[in-house]
Amino acid sequence: MNKALIKTHLFFLILLIGIVGCSSKDVIKEQDKEQEEEKLEDISEMTEEVLEVKFEHVAKSLPVIFPPSAKIESINADRMNRLLEINLSKEFSYVPFRNETVEMLYEEFRDEFGSGYEDYKMQIKALGYPIEQLIPNYFRSGYAEYDQSRIPSSRFKRPDPVVRNVNSKNNSSKGLAGKNILLWHSHGWYHNLKLERWEWQRPRLFQSVEDLIPMSFTIPYLIPMLENAGANVFIPRERDVQTNEVIVDNDSPTNLITKSRFIVRDGERLVWQKENEPAFGIGEPPYKENENPFKLGSSLFTYSNLTGDAQCEWIPEIPQTGEY
Structure with missing residues (x-):
């Protein structure tokens, strides 16, 4: 017998012991205790031979191997x-659940509880959810069984881009x-x-820095690829490799530093006005401590x-x- 089958046997041995143990500690709560105790005795009196037969059945049909720490927490x-x-226990949720996994667990539990509970509706939970809900939509039998809350809305309206290049031929x-x-x-x-110095965050490795x-490759290749596909790409670091500013x-x-010029022309009806809120101003770099260049200047506005x-x-x- 290979290791996988041995693990499967041990798992269901622990599983059945857990059922008997929980039952003996009055985990099952019902009004007619005597009748339920008789049903539980039927479970606890199962012989090792019967268990061995079930082990062979499970070993052939079990689609996954559950963690050794998986156990039954309670039965009500x-x-x-x-x-x-x-x-x-939560360890049951660690495996990929499929339809056959859920069917196997329900079948095995019903077999172990026997005819005394055949008229009961059974619900098996892990992480507080029925185990059938742990199956991804992709692996469910059909669309009718899909969890609709996991499907993105097709009516989602895309927001307008922050910036649009009106001259581009690629406005997808x-x-x-x-x-x-x-x-x-x-x-x-x-x-x-x-060390009182500026340095790269990542260490040197084989004469390179991460x-x-x-x-x-992000600046010349990845970002243009995303933008050509229609995305607006925002980068907190400067994307321009040009050293001149x-x-x-x-x-x-x-500007005495850059020699650049800014010219405004008021119209016959409309004029430029200064905003009251602070805005960017070049100031006198290098900036001192706690000096924010985005509060050193002003901004203008006009109606159009x-x-x-x-x-x-x-x-x-x-x-x-x-x-x-």
Whole structure:
């Protein structure tokens, strides 16, 4: 006999002992105790020969091997509602449940309880759920048995994208269209307080750093692939590998650092107005402790019309030829 069959035999030996043990401790609660005790005696008086026959039957039909720690936690019999509830330990839920697994367990329990409980409705539970609910929809017999709460709604309306490239020829309506994806390609730099320095979060390994390698394929390959499929990809780290930075800001119409310009033109009817809330301002980098550049400046707004009355221009001064 192979190891799998031996484990199966041991499992059902523990299973049957658990039934007898639970029964002897008055786990089954009914009004007519004498009648139920007689039925339980029938279970406890089963001979080893009968058990061995059942072991051979189970060894051939058991679709999975349950963990050795799996056991029966309680058995409750409700005489009024003719309901027999068997609660199994959480270890029973560790195996992949299929229709044949559920049918086998119900069949074996009914055989062990015998004719005294044949008019009872039996319910076997693990993790507080009937074991038939532990079967994934994919492995159930038909659509009528599917758990509808696990099926995503087909009426889900995709939200409008945060940003849409109106000039792109690839504005897809299917695939990942309208989906927002947050993508981290690595951890990046962090400040080590003990060493008082900035360093990569991951250690050096074979002359490489994990924080650098993912960026080499996410930026040029993975992100464009997701965006071409219609997704909006958000990255907390800078995605641009260009080392030059150009900032055009309304608080610095002529930026002494970048030499860029910001120009506003009021219209005949509409004019630019300043918001009361703080906004981005380039300030004087490098920034000091607790200095937030997104509170150093201001922002402008105007109402719009069809004639383009009020206008503004951002004119960057590109310091070097390259891809920006």
